[in-house]
Amino acid sequence: MSDFQPQLRTVNVIRYVTPLREGGSLPAIAEADDEFLYVLKFRGAGQGVKALIAELIGGEIARLLGFKIPELVFANLDTAFGRTEPDEEIQDLLKASVGLNLALHYLSGAITFDPVVTALDAKLSSQIVWLDCLLTNVDRTPRNTNMLIWHKELWLIDHGASLYFHHSWHNWQEQAKRPFANIKDHVLLPRASELAIVDIEFKAILIPENIRKIIDLIPDEWLSAGFEDETPDGIRNVYYEFLTTRVAASEIFVNEAQHARESFI
Structure with missing residues (x-):
């Protein structure tokens, strides 16, 4: 395993598709500029960046150990993103999450x-x-x-x-x-x-x-x-x-x- 070199791509979020109302963190399905859909985890939600850190470390350790894990990517959220979102709770979440977030490749049909x-x-x-x-x-x-x-x-x-x-x-x-x-x-x-x-x-x-x-x-x-x-x-x-x-x-x-x-x- 000496040649192990973990790397994460960075994508830009271009479209908020739909919220996944699970718990208090309000993850969402979103589209990125690579044309893939992701489950987006927001830095402005719940436990903040610590939840993203746990997601990153846990996911990549699991991948190293041989488990199947959806691809993790850094997801950049622009300040202009979500201004037209009609739901005030979601709009506040998006405003609090400007910058680098974390996303998992969406496993459609799972x-x-x-x-x-x-x-x-x-x-x-x-x-x-x-x-x-x-x-x-x-x-x-x-x-x-x-x-x-x-x-x-x-x-x-x-x-x-x-x-x-x-x-x-x-x-x-x-x-x-x-x-x-x-x-x-x-x-x-x-x-x-x-x-x-x-x-x-x-x-x-x-x-x-x-x-x-x-x-x-x-x-x-x-x-x-x-x-x-x-x-x-x-x-x-x-x-x-x-x-x-x-x-x-x-x-x-x-x-x-x-x-x-x-x-x-």
């Missing part, structure tokens, strides 16, 4: 993953559970799986609720070594019987060099807007140290997940 309809094997289930333990992703539950079936393949989406340590920034060292208690609610936990094998395989991929390359993708523009009294490089280094520490101490969250599985066995 259907929501249903564990009753589609049974994943133990290995893939274990891989997804391990990923979400690493990222502290609270948003992969039976109520909201954040997985899609597209062209008969499983795709992972929506990692913006991950890395919640960055909402209480100053005790990140402690949080990096905590087990992930919310894993008990994970939709795939009952089938995740190969966590020990996956732990070995994924730690070999998530070497510090590769984690650093993903962290370096975070734009200065987001780091300047979402944090106080820290330099962009200083903030990136916290994300890097958090993730490398968490990978090195993965037995903590693997043991927690294996213990939580006992209630299903």
